[in-house]
Structure formats: structure tokens, C-alpha cells
Amino acid sequence: MSPLPSSLRALALSLALVATAAHADVLRRFALVAGNDEGGGDTRPLQFARDDARKMFELLQRLGGVAPGDAKLLLDEDSRDFLAALTELEGRARAARARGERTALMVYYSGHAKDGSLRLGDSRLAYEDLKRRLADAPVDIRIAILDSCRSGALTRTKGARRAPAFEIESGAARDARGLVILTSSSADEDSQESDALRGSYFSHHLASGLLGDADRSGDGRVTLFEAYSHAYARTVADTAASTAGPQHPTFSYDLAGNGDLVLTDLRASGEGLLVPGAAPAGTYYFVDPGGMVVAELDKTADVERRVALAPGTYRVKRRLPDRLRIGEVEVPRGRAAVLEETRLRDAPFSDDPVKGAARDGGAWWTVGFSGGVQSFLDAPTRDTLFLSVGLLGAEAQLHDYFRRDWVWGVDVAVGGKQAVLALPTLAGPAYRYSVTSLGTTLTAEWPHGSVTPFVGGRLAYLMLRRDFEDEAFPDQKFAMFSPGVVGGVRWKPLPRLYVTGQARLHYLQYTVDEQRSLGYWELGALLTYQP
Amino acid sequence: MRHLAMACLCLAAAACGGDFSNDDLEFLNALPKREDLAAKLPASSQGRTGGGLTTRKDGLLVNLGEVSQLASDTDDTGRDFNTAVDGLLTLLESIRATSPTTREPDRRVWGPFKDKDHPGFDVRFVMERAELRFDYQLEYRRTGADDTAWWAFLTGAFQADAGIRKGVGTLSLDVKRAVQEDFAAGGLITLDRLDIDYQTKALPTRVEMAFTPRGGLTEAVRYTYREAEGGLGEMKFRLPATDLVIGGKLEDVELTTRWAPDGRGMGVLLVLAGDIQGAKYTECWNALGRVTFIARSWDFFNPTEGVRTTCPDFTALDE
Numbered sequence: 001m002s003p004l005p006s007s008l009r010a011l012a013l014s015l016a017l018v019a020t021a022a023h024a025d026v027l028r029r030f031a032l033v034a035g036n037d038e039g040g041g042d043t044r045p046l047q048f049a050r051d052d053a054r055k056m057f058e059l060l061q062r063l064g065g066v067a068p069g070d071a072k073l074l075l076d077e078d079s080r081d082f083l084a085a086l087t088e089l090e091g092r093a094r095a096a097r098a099r100g101e102r103t104a105l106m107v108y109y110s111g112h113a114k115d116g117s118l119r120l121g122d123s124r125l126a127y128e129d130l131k132r133r134l135a136d137a138p139v140d141i142r143i144a145i146l147d148s149c150r151s152g153a154l155t156r157t158k159g160a161r162r163a164p165a166f167e168i169e170s171g172a173a174r175d176a177r178g179l180v181i182l183t184s185s186s187a188d189e190d191s192q193e194s195d196a197l198r199g200s201y202f203s204h205h206l207a208s209g210l211l212g213d214a215d216r217s218g219d220g221r222v223t224l225f226e227a228y229s230h231a232y233a234r235t236v237a238d239t240a241a242s243t244a245g246p247q248h249p250t251f252s253y254d255l256a257g258n259g260d261l262v263l264t265d266l267r268a269s270g271e272g273l274l275v276p277g278a279a280p281a282g283t284y285y286f287v288d289p290g291g292m293v294v295a296e297l298d299k300t301a302d303v304e305r306r307v308a309l310a311p312g313t314y315r316v317k318r319r320l321p322d323r324l325r326i327g328e329v330e331v332p333r334g335r336a337a338v339l340e341e342t343r344l345r346d347a348p349f350s351d352d353p354v355k356g357a358a359r360d361g362g363a364w365w366t367v368g369f370s371g372g373v374q375s376f377l378d379a380p381t382r383d384t385l386f387l388s389v390g391l392l393g394a395e396a397q398l399h400d401y402f403r404r405d406w407v408w409g410v411d412v413a414v415g416g417k418q419a420v421l422a423l424p425t426l427a428g429p430a431y432r433y434s435v436t437s438l439g440t441t442l443t444a445e446w447p448h449g450s451v452t453p454f455v456g457g458r459l460a461y462l463m464l465r466r467d468f469e470d471e472a473f474p475d476q477k478f479a480m481f482s483p484g485v486v487g488g489v490r491w492k493p494l495p496r497l498y499v500t501g502q503a504r505l506h507y508l509q510y511t512v513d514e515q516r517s518l519g520y521w522e523l524g525a526l527l528t529y530q531p
Numbered sequence: 532m533r534h535l536a537m538a539c540l541c542l543a544a545a546a547c548g549g550d551f552s553n554d555d556l557e558f559l560n561a562l563p564k565r566e567d568l569a570a571k572l573p574a575s576s577q578g579r580t581g582g583g584l585t586t587r588k589d590g591l592l593v594n595l596g597e598v599s600q601l602a603s604d605t606d607d608t609g610r611d612f613n614t615a616v617d618g619l620l621t622l623l624e625s626i627r628a629t630s631p632t633t634r635e636p637d638r639r640v641w642g643p644f645k646d647k648d649h650p651g652f653d654v655r656f657v658m659e660r661a662e663l664r665f666d667y668q669l670e671y672r673r674t675g676a677d678d679t680a681w682w683a684f685l686t687g688a689f690q691a692d693a694g695i696r697k698g699v700g701t702l703s704l705d706v707k708r709a710v711q712e713d714f715a716a717g718g719l720i721t722l723d724r725l726d727i728d729y730q731t732k733a734l735p736t737r738v739e740m741a742f743t744p745r746g747g748l749t750e751a752v753r754y755t756y757r758e759a760e761g762g763l764g765e766m767k768f769r770l771p772a773t774d775l776v777i778g779g780k781l782e783d784v785e786l787t788t789r790w791a792p793d794g795r796g797m798g799v800l801l802v803l804a805g806d807i808q809g810a811k812y813t814e815c816w817n818a819l820g821r822v823t824f825i826a827r828s829w830d831f832f833n834p835t836e837g838v839r840t841t842c843p844d845f846t847a848l849d850e
Contacts, residue, residue: 385551421553421556424557424663425557425560425663425665425691426556426560426691426693426695429695464551466551470695472627472695473559474555474559474627476549477549477550477551478548478550478551479546480547481547511548512548512551512552512555513554513555514636
């Protein structure tokens, strides 16, 4: 550390901040943005990693000073593509640097990480390799933002310091040079996605902050420290009550010269939304036509704020204790719109424009059709009493509602066949044998990429009957609850489409002729769709 | 919502169980049905009385082309036979429509129930199985009496032979006991017993019915019905004290009639006693019931009339 007295050091830091702002405009920025929903066989597919990457890619180009030719977006690409893209950007940066330009390289990754590596589909990229590669990159500033599980492990490595949110305000004294790493969670935490936000908590709040919510200074520019501080506070707050527990983003820097860096310039495009100082204080939500919260704004009284929304139509929501204030605003291309309070109206909470606002448990439904076969274990039973039959049915499943990776399902299936009775003293009567099965299943599953094995329990209500063509023989029926176990594998060949193979083994107490314990199995396939 | 789920669960629990039973089917299969025991008369016999042109004649004074009296007698006897079968099997019909009250490995019991048709009596039906043999009884007792008071009005047995009601069986109605128990026996009051013996396991099938008159004052009357492949039927019964020919005695005769599904038939009348004991009379008729051939064994001058080849082929019924 510098031997300067603290007063002089503070002065130097202030001057450095000014210098940083002055240099920001001439900083040549490069961005590599990658998103991958898949993380290999031992991970569960993510839902919004690619969406987060798209969002960040668009934002960095629009507000972050990254020229389109200096940005790379990789979706579901593997580590080889990732490194190749990085090499290409390094080459560009090297050339720019040779021309005397100051350069910065930002790497954003949203996806899986496990066991000390980023997981890009089935490929891996070790933290240490990534960090070494970034450290060697021919740029002045390297910023890595990792939105992935246990990504905090990267900031735990030697040479980096983990900085809690409150230290960010200390600022820096000189132009920033070196390596900065932001991670969405600590080394032992999962990074969580939100159905309501349609993205990860961290990336959502980081993006929202970069759009203006993090601009605490009100200077129209969001710095790295402001963005991280904002994302940290909001992510911890939003995940505090989640089933997975609070998620703590981390921040580390290893800079030759301390300094802050402007990440987005809210006036860069001239577009956006001005919230006048006279507008009421509170938290504003800006919702796109799809019902997704694009940005949030925590406004204090008498302070004008700016949200750098892209051109388009947005619904605006402000939550009051007893109602909502909602309205619509149009952000024109090339200039800023002003949010006028008079254009908002009172609305009940039921009119919340945010889709899924009432639920944030990550639960999801699937519905589908099933086909299979049912057969009793005891040969005489399946030959003369309860026959082996094919079944067709429907099934609905609720995923991750009671607990993550738990699935509750209800199913109904019917089957039947024509048969001829063959008993010791009676052979020949023709009849129709039919089965109706109502079941409810609770399973635990272990996702491995697109394949998910599961096991669980099932309770079925089985209704069996046979209708004889000869009126001399009465139609017969039997109904009974039947407990059992189920296991199988679910495969996701396409987004929202699942193919499941499953086996069931059930117990049935037969009580008519005598008390008998019977067992039967079912093998089936299930085609389900996630609405 | 939780109450609704609980209600559904309770309803489903109450709906557990049923009557899905192979044994029940085997027990029911031991009970004969009407079509098993009834005589299958040719369809053309319905209302066959010569279209109003026939005149009943005594004895065997019949000419070719006239309506066969034997054909008419056969039809009438067949209908009476079936009426008796119906009356007896009616007692078993209700069993088929009801699940057993008690199920044991080789025993089924329906009832006891209050007998609405016989106030003051309880009724139950008991079936027992021993390998392929089934025995059953329709039992009554005075309402309020103990288990030792049950008495059997109808008794039956069946030796099963795998197919649908294929086998050998017997069925008896103990009218005499019913009278002793002050049980209203209806139209059966003139009998002591009604017995049916049948075999349905192979063609030709056989159903033999014996009416034992009350008090045993006269000999039991037997009717035997047989059915062969192709819908051929045969009814054999005795006609006592019939004035068959001119003479001082009445004849006891045994009449065997056979018929084809199209209505053609043949009657063979064997004189067991009387003026021409041992004589044999044969008559064939066409689908309209009109005589086509006559043979009289005692008539040396004119033993046959008509063409014998007009008689149907009934060799499938030969024993």
C-alpha cells in the first residue's frame, strides 16, 4: 500500500476519480458475453442463462460504450468457442493498444459452474485457467462478471481480495488497471433464477442497476462499484426468503492502480425515461409488453432520476401500501420521455402488470399423455383374473412446488381388451376386461443436463371390471387403493417438451374370493409439455 | 378444498371392494338356464294345427296329407315340458342377479332373505363345491327359527365339464316336504316330486323330467328330451291307457317323436300293453305338419303308405 498520509491519499483518490471519468470516454471497450443453459450431465438445465446474456449484451452495446464490432455473444457454445472468441477480442484489443488506446475487456458469463470450473454445456473451463487468461489479456482493465453457482470460488483465489458491499464507497485514487471480478454468489452458494423476473436475481439487478437504478450519485453514469453495490443489496434482499437461502454476490479486485470504472452512460443514447424530482418517492417498476420487469428504480423525494430504457412501450408500476399506481409510457427513439404522475392511475393489486408477480417459488407445470402396459406378477392371476392390458392416459405434474426437484403428479389411465374366460370348470364366456387407474405421485429427481432420473411413491385407485356378453354371467367390478413405487428417466429433447420413461411397481389387496396380496407392474412412456 | 379432498377420499374408500370373482362365475355356471333344459321346438310348430283344416281323430285313423296328430301332440307336450322347466328355474333366476352374501373357498350362500312370495318364511340358497361337482339347495325356514330348521325345497347337483354350463346335473323339487311345512306350492300341489336329470356336456344332450304324482297312486310320468347336432330334437314320453285300435283293451304306448328345425318330423309309437302289444306305428310329416308316410307293423295288407324317403334323417339321435 502507499506510504502517503491518509489525507493526501484521499486527495489522490478524488483526483483519480475525476481522471477516471475523464478517461472513460476514450476507453476502448471489448465485451465477451456468454450464456449457456446447459451444464453437463450432473447439472439441471437453467431456464434463463441465455436470456440474461442477451440482455447484458444488448445493454453493454447500447449504454456501455462497446461497439458492435467489439462485442461477442455466445449462446450455448462450449469452452473452445469461448476461448476462441476471447482470443479474437484479445487480438483486437492488442491492436487498439498498439495504437495508444486505453482498453478494457469485460467478460460476462451466465450459466453453470461447479467444482471449480465454468460448465459450458458438456465442456469445462477451470476458474484458474480463466483467471490466468484474463490476467494475461493485453488490456488495461479486465472485468469478469460471473453469474453462476458457487462462482465466488473465483474471488477466493490467491491475489484477489473479496470486498463486501460497504467497502465499495472507498473509491480509488488512480486510473483503474488490473483485474476485477464480480460473482453472483459466494463459493458455497447456488445462484438462483426467478420465474417472476425471468432471469437470475443477480443479473436482473445488475442490469437494472446499469439502466439507472444504481446511479446513486445521480450523475447519469453507473460505475462498476455502484452497479455491484446495487446488485449485491437487491440480490441478498430478494433471495433472503427463498428456499435456497440468501445469495451473496462477491466482488474482488486486483488492480495495479485503484480506480472506479463507468460501466454505463445513461445519456449515451439519449433515450430513456426521466422521472422528475417532483414524482413521488418509492420503487418504480418498468414492465415490458411481455410482463417482464426490465428495470426498477428506487426513487427518493425531490431527486430526478433517469432510467435508460430502450425505445418501446412500458407499463409503469409503483406499489403503495394499499394499492398500485400503474400507467403506460412510451419511450421514443433518440430522446427521453418524462414520466408524469398524472398518467398513472390507482389499481388493485390484482391488476399487477407483472406476470407471475404473485408467485416466485420457481414452480412449473407440465401436462401430457401417457401410454403403457400393466401386468400382474402372478401368472394365474394375469391369465384368468386381472389381465395384462395396454393403458392410455393423461398426466399433469407440478415441479418444484413443495421443494426443489420434487414433482407431484396426478394421472389417469384407461385400458382394456376382449378376452375369453378359461377356468377349471368354466371355459368359453367372452367378456371385455377394462381398467381405470387414477393415481397421484410424488417423486424426487436428480437432473443431469437434459436427462433427469427420478424415483418416488405413488398411490393409485384402481378400478377393474369385466362385462360378459352372455347375460348368464353378471358383470363384475373391483376397486381398491394401491400403493406403489415409481422410477424412471425424463429427457428434454426440445425446450418445454419432455419424454419420460417410467416403471411402476404396485401392491394390490384382493378381497373378493379370498384375501390375497397381489403385485403388478406398469411400464410406460409419457410425453409432456410445459405450458 | 381440503374438505373436498377428504370427502373424495372417503367416497373412494367406501367404493373399495367389489364382486370380481372367478369362483362366483364357476358357481353360477353350475346352475342350469332355461335354454339348457327347455325343448327346442321347431319354429314352424307355433300355431301348427292344420290352419284350422284339421279335425282331431281318435286312434291312428290318419291318411296321407292330413295334419299329423303326433306332430301336434309333440308340440303340445314340448310346450308343457318347457312350462315345467320354466316354473322350476324361476326359483333360481334371482340368484344370478345377486352377489353371494357369504363367500368361502368352496361354498357360497345367498341370504337368508325374507321371502316376499311366502310371508313367514326365510329363504337362502346354498352352493358347495367339491372339485368339479357342485351341490346346491334352495332352503326355507320359518322366520325366527334357528339354523337347524332349514329344509330344502329345491335340490340340485352339477358335475361340470369345463364349458358354459356343460356337464351332468340333477334338479329336484320336494313338493311333499313343502306341503308338510305348510309352504304354498302353487300349481305343484298335485305332485310329490318333480325331478330333472340332464346332461349337456356332449351331443346329443338329454333332459329327463319325472313327475311323481301326489301320494304315489300312479306311476311317475317321464318325459325325455334330447337334442342332437343340427337342431334335431327328440321327445319321448308314455301315454297310458290310450284307445289306439279297436279291441277290448286300452293301450299303453311309448311315443318317440323327432323333429328337424324346419318342422319336418317323425313319430314312432310303440305299444307296450293292450290289444296289439309289441306293435309299432311310424309316421312322418312335412314342414306343414302333414303326414307323408305311415307304417303299421300289425297291418299285413297295407303295412306302409307314402314314401319312406320323405322321412328326415334322424340317425344323429340314434342311441
